[in-house]
Amino acid sequence: MARLNERLELAAKALARFDETLAIDKATPIERDAAIQRFEFTFEAVWKAAKDYLFEQEGIDAASPKGVIRHCREVGILTAKEAQEALTMTDDRNLTVHTYNEPLAAAIYSRLPAYRDILANWLARLRGQA
Template identity: 55%
Template sequence: MDRLTHRLEQAARALASLEQLAGIASPSLIERDAAIQRFEYTVEACWKAARGVLSERYGTELASPKPVVRACAQNGLMTEDDARAAMDMIDDRNLTSHTYNEELAIAIFSRLPLHAGLLRRWLQALANSSA
């Protein structure tokens, strides 16, 4: 299996694990915190898979998430609306990984279903571009 295929499959598995917990009504603290942790690693896996697609298919070398999102939008791998939402999603991911704040955790958990939907669309576009 080549590296790009492995990254795409890894991102898909991460997303499936996030989708198991995203949107649970009245989650326990453990479920909420686990969902947020899954969100963090899913965003990481997805943007790195996107970086791989951009490198292999478009000859674009980028080192961080936001430029990868911009390049995906420029190359038709996501809509402008999804790119704006992805920038917000990356901001959420950065906030969760650097500090713990109860109100922030509640707010981000409430956005996980939207983020998961965006990640699903993004991964589908990446997989289609690699086929």
């Protein structure tokens, strides 16, 4: 349980840092790139916290972000719609990590506020259940 609580705390801190970048009005390209980077590490922190939650609370051992998302939907942590959006978010996260391309960065940046809401809801439910 201590590991799960630590993961949840780290995820909450990452989300707060992500929020800082989204609060910037008319972000410069550097600020946009920083927001994308903070999205990446927030996503990592939340899915890994969810992975630990599933294992410790539900006895489910999921190894990948998409597997964790699907199991979170099955146990009621995510709605079907949120899970579908989270799967798309996972694809975007994979694209940002492995390639850099200006139009892709702009497109992903435009989706960050919605992704932030999914991550915040996911984390809040994990914290409420742990």
